Amino acid sequence: TSDQQAARPRLAVPELLIGIGLLACAGAVAWQTLSIPVSPLYSKVGPTVFPYITMVGMTILSLLLIVAALRGGWQPEEEKETP
Structure with a gap:
């Protein structure tokens, strides 16, 4: 079981939190954009x-x-090769 845990990438919590925060900001941008009045005269x-x-x-x-965080986060090539 310890070999399975070593082979499975760890969850990168900081990257996950930043990804969730950025997704929330994108939702806020979408919400605020929907409230912009647009005249039917606009192209x-x-x-x-x-x-x-x-x-x-x-x-x-x-x-x-978020996907990168769920896969273990960003790592330099040197760190990926070392067990």
């Missing part, structure tokens, strides 16, 4: 386009950070 590129782009980018980065 497809209105005042909400850039906040939505920012929200999508933040969501993707936060999900990548």
